Each structure stands twice: as C-alpha cells, then as structure tokens.
Amino acid sequence: xxxxxxEIEPTAALIGADRMCISTDYPHFDSNxxxxxxxxxxxxxxxxxxxxxxxxxxxxxxxxxxxxxAGAAAAKRQPAAVPxx
Numbered sequence: 001x002x003x004x005x006x007e008i009e010p011t012a013a014l015i016g017a018d019r020m021c022i023s024t025d026y027p028h029f030d031s032n033x034x035x036x037x038x039x040x041x042x043x044x045x046x047x048x049x050x051x052x053x054x055x056x057x058x059x060x061x062x063x064x065x066x067x068x069x070a071g072a073a074a075a076k077r078q079p080a081a082v083p084x085x
Contacts, residue, residue, distance in 0.1 A: 003039035018055030
C-alpha cells in the first residue's frame, strides 16, 4: 500500500497492520518516495503507522542486529557537521 491511501485504517483493522507492507518495503511503481512515511503518519493513527512500519520489517525477517548494522552504516554516511560561526 501507499502511505496516502484512504483505505489504510480499515484494511489494517481487517487484516492487521503488522501484516501490511508499505511502498518502501517492496518495489512499488507509483510510490511517492521519499514522502511515504510522512504521508502514512498524516493518514492514519500513529499506533497504526508504527505497526505497519515495524510489520514490514517483520515480513522481511529483519532482526535487531540488522537494524544495528543499518544504523552504523547510515552514521558513517552522514556528512560531518559544519561548525557555526
């Protein structure tokens, strides 16, 4: 599903938010990346959004170790802060 679709809450209630994939979890031809998560947070309750975002990770069987490694890799890619004058 896409983060801005109006059917998200009813679908989540029907099948479970943790069983849903958002368009950034799987290649999606009409994804509105990079605004997917922001749109989701505007469209549904925060609790539902959290379950969808975490559920997609569970569907792909990501572990806490995967998130730790991804966080470390992202930190290495961050540009150095520029000191303020």
